[in-house]
Each structure stands twice: as structure tokens, then as C-alpha cells.
Amino acid sequence: MSRTTPVEHINYWRHPSLSGIELSQAEFTHFSFDKHVHLDYHLGVVTQGAQQFINKGSHYQLGQHGLSTLNPDETHDGQSRDAEGYRVKVMSIPVDFMNAISQEMGQATHFFNAPIVDDPALYQYFIQLHNLLTQGQCTELEAESHLLNFMQLLLTRHPAGILKLGQDQGLSSQQLKLIKQKIHDEPWQNTQLEGLANEVNLSKFQFLRQFKQATGMTPHAYLKRVRLELAKKSLTHGTLVVDVAQQLGFFDQSHLNKAFKQAFLLSPVQFQRRML
Template sequence: MNKTLYFSYEKLDFLELRYSISNQCYKQHIHNSLSIGAILDGQRIYTNKNKTITLEKNQLAIINPNTIHSCNSSSKIVNKIYMLYLDKNWCFELQKSIFPNINEFIPFSNEILKNKTLYKKFITLCELLFSNALILEKESCIIDFFCSLYTKYNKNIQIELKTSEKIENIILYMKNHLKEDISLNCLSKEFNLSTFYIIKLFKKELNISAHSYFINLKIEFAKELLKKGFSIVETALECGFFDQSHFHRNFKKIVAITPKEYQDNFIQ
């Protein structure tokens, strides 16, 4: 039986936690956030960019922001898994408190962390977030875990390679036009670039097509609206999905559950 729960809280608006008991598969996708995952049993096939790894218990999967990835069951066996999503800006502020000389977010160079101590701390953190503990205790535990994580792996991280100004401008344009059905021709005219160049640019810098990236942006925005209480119909329209079945299909491909299940399974 598949089951999914989400934790979100307005006083901890920099994070979202998902707990699932599932063997469902996800299409490769991206998040704007830093994502950390851990399974409680079995194995998962974790793909990060073009690298495929077997994720097991006592390991942490690390997914840097805007990195194409998937993490799917290796068989039809159901797994229990935690996925924590953290706002990139919040992570950067915490990094600056540990490494005062940095001036931008530092991503991890490791896709998998094989560290039983940090794994146990992560599971404890996830269990605490789903509990009735005081907000101060939850926040303290979050900061303690990430300080341990960054301190332990500060020698294994590298300065993030900046995306080109061209692609940053295209992404900003996409974010400002989520209600629209943007075409490659539209982007070509807006930025005076050939459609072929735009296709190559996204593939080279983000390892994802422009269309898939735009759909991901729409779904990430849809998740925000659903958490705020928008109806599914309103959310679909705000995100530029004028066909409900198209919205449901794309949402489930990326999130692995329907918009209604996502909205219903939040623990506030």
C-alpha cells in the first residue's frame, strides 16, 4: 500500500519534509531546493545527472538545487523513505555562519554520503519534525544537523559553477510567465537566440530540456499554491495548465502523487 505524508509549517517556511511508503517511480525532475533523502529499508536506484547509484540504508542521498535526478524503487518492493527539501537561500545563510569567507551557495560534490552517524541524526530530525515537539526544538535540531553536515564535508564541496547569464535570463523569463504556454519560438524572439541554441544551452548547462525545465517550474509553483490552500482548479490555471488531465499527469510524473493527495497529506 502506498502512503505519503508531508510536513510543512509557516514558522519553518524554509523546509518541506516528505515521508512515503511506496514503490512508485518518478520521472527525472529538478527542485530549486537542496534535497536530502534516506531510505529506512531495501534499496532505491538513485540517478543524479548521468550517474546511477544504488541507495541503501545508512546512506544519505544529496541532490543540489537545479540538478536533474530521480530516486526509484529497484523492484516492486515497497520502501520507506524520507525526503527533506531546504530553501537554497536558507542553506547559504547557514553556510556563511560556518564559512564566513564564502559569497555564494556551496553545493555538495558527493551524490551519496556513507556516514551512519549523520544518517541516524537525519532520521532523528525527520521523526522530530513529524512530532508535536516545540518549534524551537525542531529548529535547533535542523541547524545542529546541517552544521554537522557542512563541517564534516566542507573539504569535499566545491564552489558552484554559475550558469551563464543567457540561461539565467531565460529562466527568469519562464518564472515570470508560468501562466503562459511558452514556445521555443517565443524564447527565440525574446532573447534573439536560435531555437537550436536554446536547446543546446539547456542540455549543456542543466542536462534537461527547456520544456521539461519549464514544466518543473510550473509544478514547483503548483506545490506552493496547494500548500497555501488554493483549489486544484485554481492552481492549474495559475500555473498555465488549462487542461486538468494535463496538470494531473505532469504533477504525478514529478511528485509521484496526485495534486489532491499532495494537498490532503500535509501535516501543518
């Protein structure tokens, strides 16, 4: 029997013993992710159908048996490859957590060379781990043991690469770092294009073009996404929605609600109820 209505559904979880780690499971048919970034590492698998996305200008397809390995602050989008849609399981790993594991293993700060690794064994292990953590029927010892074992296997089989910025990036790596740091440090500010351009001694037009060339996003889209990612973290810690909106520079709670739902398919209140 053919599906008559599109399915767009997402659920979020947080295991009580794994602070900062966010789990989600979704089914999408027509929903499409605009270009965006994350503050954390995002690992994910597709369990039905396939997802296609663009990462740093290259096209990829994530099907069954592949593991998505997206670095923080890496611009990408996402949509279903086929009309039937796809199902996906995702785990968000905080940077501090990843760095701690890397250091324990004697590795440098981790950077995945590619947004997908073809590793059927890790694919199956990730599904088992995700199910274990979202079903909420495991002890703290069991949860931490399986997570750390999975991360050790992942970082051993796919060790850290070297971050290489293209020569035609427009902004230098130092300039880009400066601008991004300013946005991350002061997300609540009513940031002006001219102010950002002045930071790197460029005209507004030059800065806009070069920032988009370097990141794949406009400064406004980048700032908006950083605010939304930070909103998720604040909501996870129980901050009231109205306070989150005020603290992160949204016009009001309604403005946050609209942007949040557009990005994550849930309202801030719905997300918070799932995470607390």
C-alpha cells in the same frame, strides 16, 4: 510471505514552526521518477532497500547509511534498485534558509559537491530529526534546535564546493541562467521554443539540443517541473487548486491534477490537506 501487489505510497508533512520546509516519507516498488529538478535543496535517506538514480550523467545508488544531498535545479531521476522496492525519508530545505545558515557559518552560497555523502552518523541523525518533525509532538524550540544543529553538522562536515560547469555544455552558463530565469519569472506564460531560442540567438533546433545537453531535460519538461514545484508551494499556503492552475499556466484544473498526480502520486487536494 512474498509481496503480491506493488506498494506506491507517499505522505507529506509540514512542521508549523518551520516555514517553507517540506517533509515526506514514501515507499515505492515500481514507481519511477522521470528526469526532474527541484527549487529547493533535497536531503534524503533510504531506510529499506536502495534507490538508484542518474545525476548530471553519472549513476548513483542510495542505500542505508548514505545521505542524499541534491542541490536546487540539479537534474536527476530515481527508481528502485531491486524488485522489492525501497523506503525513503526526504526533507526539502528552501534556498533562503540554507543561505542564511551558510552566511551565519561564514560560508559562501552552499553547493554540495556530490549527490550522496557517506556519513552514517548524519544518516542516523537525519532519521531521528525526520521522525521528530513528522510526529508533531515537539515544541517549536525543540524542532528549531535539532534542525539547526543538524544543518550545522552537515555544512561543517561537507562544506560548500565550487560549481563547475563542463566545457561541453552547449549553452554558456550565462545563456543557461538567462533562460532559466525567464522560465522561473514567468512560469504562467505560454512559452514558445522559438522565443526561448531567440533569447540566445540560436535556431529552435540548436537551442533544443543545447538546452537538453546542458540540463538533461527538454525546455518543456523543465518548465512543467518548475510549474509543479511552484504549485506545491502555493498549495502549502492555502491557494485554491483552481487558482493555482490558472496562475501557473495549466490549461485547467484537470490538467494540473493529472500532471501533479503523475509527479507526486497525490492529487493537489490530497497534498494540500496534508500540508495545511
